[in-house]
Structures are given as C-alpha cells and as structure tokens.
Amino acid sequence: MPKPKRIVTVTGAAGFVGRALVTRLLKEPSLQVRCMLRAGSDREQLQSISDRLTFCEGDITQPDSLVPAMKDSWGVVNLAGYREFWARDREQFYAINQHGAENVFEACLAVGAEKVVQVSTPLAFGVPKNLPFNEESAPGAHPSDYARSKYLGDAAGWAMHRERDLPLTVVHLAAVIGAGDDKSTMEVRRAVEQQLPALVGADTTYTYVYLQDAAEAIARALLSPDTVGRRFLIGDERATTREYFQLIGDIAGVRTPDINIPERWLMPTARVMEWVSRRTGKRPAIPLDVIKTTAAGSLLFSAELSKQSLAMEYTPLREALTEAVADIRATGTR
Template sequence: MRVLVVGGTGFVGRALVARLLQGGHTPLVLGRTPRDLPPGAVFLPGDITREVPDLKGAEATIYLAGIIRERGQTFRAVHVEGVKNLLEGMRRTGGGRLLHMSALGTRKGTGSRYYETKAEGEELVRASGASWTIFRPSLIFGPGDEFFGGVLRSLVCSPLPFVPLIGDGRFPFRPVYVGDVAEAFAQALERGLEGTYDLVGPKEYTFRELLELTMAAVGRKKPFLPIPLPLMDLAVPLLSPLPFAPITRDQYLMLKEGNTAPFPEALRDLLPAPKSLEEVLPTYLRC
C-alpha cells in the first residue's frame, strides 16, 4: 500500500516509516527536509501548514505532525491548519483512509492551547466523511524522545545536588513505547480499524517514579527538592516564553493534570505485549 505520512521525519514518524517498510508498504513522506529517510521511503517536499498536498497515488494517509513547543510554528498551524490542508487534498483526490495522531487528554476547556488545538484537529477528522482512526498516545518514550531524553534527563543529569520535584510528584502517567505506537498505527491501517482510541503503556507511574526510573537508568542517585505548586504557578508563566525555559506553560498545565487511562481492550490484539519503561529506558538514556 502507498501511504502518505505527514510528519514522517519526526520521532514517531521515523519508527512508523520503518514499520511500514517492514510490512511491505511504500511510505510517501511529506516534509520540509528528507532527514536521511531509509531506502524504500519516498520523500515528497512540502509544508502541510502552508499548502494543500497532492495525494495522487496515495491509498491512505497518516497525520503525525505535532509540536509541544511553539518555536517558529504555532499549535494552530500544525494541529489545525495542517489537518485542514490535508483534508482538502484528500477531497480533491477522492478520499482514502485517514489515521490521525492526537494526544491523551485532548479536549476543549482545559486552558492548554496544545490540547485545544488537538481537539479542533480531531473534530475536523471526524467531520471529514473519510474512513478514519484517531489514536491518543500518552507520553511516548524511546530513543530520541523529548520528555525522558530531554526534560527528565536534564533534571537528573544537571550539576545540582538535588532533583527538583514539582509539588508532591503524585501526578499519574502511563507512558507508551514509540515502537508500540508505530505498531498500533500500522496494524490499524492493515486491519481497517476505525474509531478513537487512547494509546498507553502497560503500567502507570507517578511523576516522582518517572524521575526515579530516569535516575536508575543513568546511574545517578540524588535527593528530591519539592517545589510548592503555588510557587510553580507564579514562576512558569514568567519563564515559559524564554527559549531556555525547562518547561512551558502548556507542559506545566498537562503535567499537573497527569496523563493516564486504562489500556483499551480493543487494542489487545494489536499490542499483546507492550514494552515498559523498565525494559527500554536503560538502553538509551545516558548523562
């Protein structure tokens, strides 16, 4: 199957392109730069936020494009305008299957621009008239991830003699492995699965436990220094616009809410043995 992948050069995209190739498919990767695509993948230059893509020859489309920080691109451009352009391209060529990556916790009324724009993107997909599948992953981990390999690693590996802990650190999360996310998309494509599904890993952790696992993976042991939430509530909006800010306003709002859900029974056949943090983190985290 010839599959257009929007965001195929990103963190999840690279894993999914590799899985599609293993399944005998031809990924058509739409992006601004090719970034060393593997043999068999076809690069299509384009910017989904600015132009309607030519989908001629694509039998299905997977929209993975997403940002967690607004650096040069806005949430609205990537999560809403890009989806609009893709759907217009599908309309011009007669439709086809659409698989869309949203995020766990997505809904309106959260105060998070990330969630709000993701919710708008979901609404566009559902109203498109296409055959669609929406996956809502929790935190995604694996080599190259931004949360464990970026945010948590920087906290644990900093020269400080302690690890800052937001509040009491009890916010719950259920992270999912990037390879399992890719497998879910590929299986849904091949089986014709439709609907909206939360996508989580096999185990729930608190934020404090995520920091402890990160420390164990890199071989560090430091005490925690709890930072009261009222202080964080004041500091984050002031620091968030700065380029070196360790956490943005949207990330902070999502962190306090937590990010967890039960593992969907409908996905048991697709992911019979999802990987856990304990298996994967030590394979790629280093200070």
C-alpha cells in the same frame, strides 16, 4: 503480473515517532512508503533506513502543496504536528495542530485516500470528569494550547468523517519514550545529566508508551480493515512523576531530586519566565503550560480497546527508559 503496492504517505516522517513508523511500515511487502517532508528538509536519516523509501515535498500549513504530495495514496498517516508545551507565538499550535490537520484531511478527500490515520494525544481529551477515561468519554477543559489545538484538529477530522465520509481513524499516543527523541518534553536527558533541581507534581500519575509500541499501534490502526470511524488510546504503563524520575536515576546510576515544589508556588515564577521568553525567543526552563498540565492532576485512561481491537501488548516502562538512557549516553551531552 504483480499486484501494485499500496502507497502510504506519512507526514512528519522525519520526526521521533515518524522514523519508527516508517521502519515498521517497511516490513509490509504490500506497501510503498512515501515520506512527506518540507522543502529543504534533511532526508539523510530517513534514507539511511532504506533505499526503498520514496519522498515528496509538502507542508501541512501550505494547502496547495498537499494534493500533489499525496497523489495516488491509498493511506495517509498524519504525524506532522507541534509537539511542545511552549511557543513564542501561541498561534503556532493552532496553525499546525488544528489548521494543518484540516489541510491534510482536505487533501486526503481530494486524492481519494481509503485510510487516514490522525496521530493525536490523550491530552486532546483535556481533563475528563471521570478517571480513568476511555475513547467514549466526553472531553474536559484543556490546560495547554498543545492539548486544545490537538483536540480541535481531531474534531475537524471527525466532522469531515460524519459529513463527507473521510475514512478517519484517530490514534491517541501516551507520552512516548525511546531512543532518538530530540525534544526536551519528557526530560530524560536533563535527568540523566542531573540538570533537574527539583520535581514538580511528584505524585501526579501519567501514562507512557514505548516508541516501538506506538509505531506498531499506528501501523495496526492503518492496516486493520475495521478501524475507520474509531479512535484508540495507546499505552498503559503508568508512573507518578517521582517514580518516573527514580526509574531514570536507577537505570542511569544518577541521583534524582527528592524535593517536590507545589505547582501553586511555581505558577508566579512560570508566568514571569513566560513573559521573558516571549521577548527573548528562548524556551523557558519551566514552561507555564507544563505547570498548568501538572496542576490539572493525573491523566489516567483505559487502553483496553487497543488491547482488544488492535491486539496491542505493551512494553514495560523500564525497558523503554533503558533504551532512551543508553541512546543519551551514546550521543553525549548537547
């Protein structure tokens, strides 16, 4: 008699990283992949991936919906979150990234899940005192609501791990680059369409990770037997903001801006934009939290633990951006 497949429920399955993870998990013959979506969400993209996917309805901000959605799950991957640097109501960050994560963890305990992977960001470490930081570094100040809300969600999970044996692993993904990103956070589309008038924080260095590497890291964290109680920083492709946009320009054959505007010059303008945007509901061209994050300086961390314990090998940033640019060219302007 064949052994029953282990059910893995993925929240945020319809998102940018979610779709890549679902595709990766389908390669595991021992797993049944269940996609959790909010009521009324479009399933078409996920259904086009495979007819072997199953679906359940749930909303991480609605605790009562989660236990039925996660019933019989061997593993849960929490990818649902608010991945942005602006919200008309800043409480949205905390309702989703903090309290939503807490709701997921409670449901995981209720259904007896054996593996729980929380997908987070290196920004949850804030700005640590020493760079590059690693998984054991103490967090520093958080320059954005996104960063702080993710930190608080992770912290709630670690408290449940210590006090209630939540089988938690946290994966901190660097800035994810690849085809299919519908967010404007990484600014690839605006650069390709030559809609960037100037650079901000041109000499600030960030770390990037290819979409498929991100999905692979999450899968390995889920499936490896010795990852419970551990966290992993994922990604090691570094570039300054100037290098990042020059690379996009080189790949796309477009000119990228040479002018760099210091953050201190932009801060007053960003505050005015923020005030206007809160009244109109339209995302500002330069969110204030982006300026604060850039002004906080380079975000450098060590990915050595992921290389050693998860055997991760990372794709060059050029390849990731080449895929992203090709996708933008194929889909046309918005």
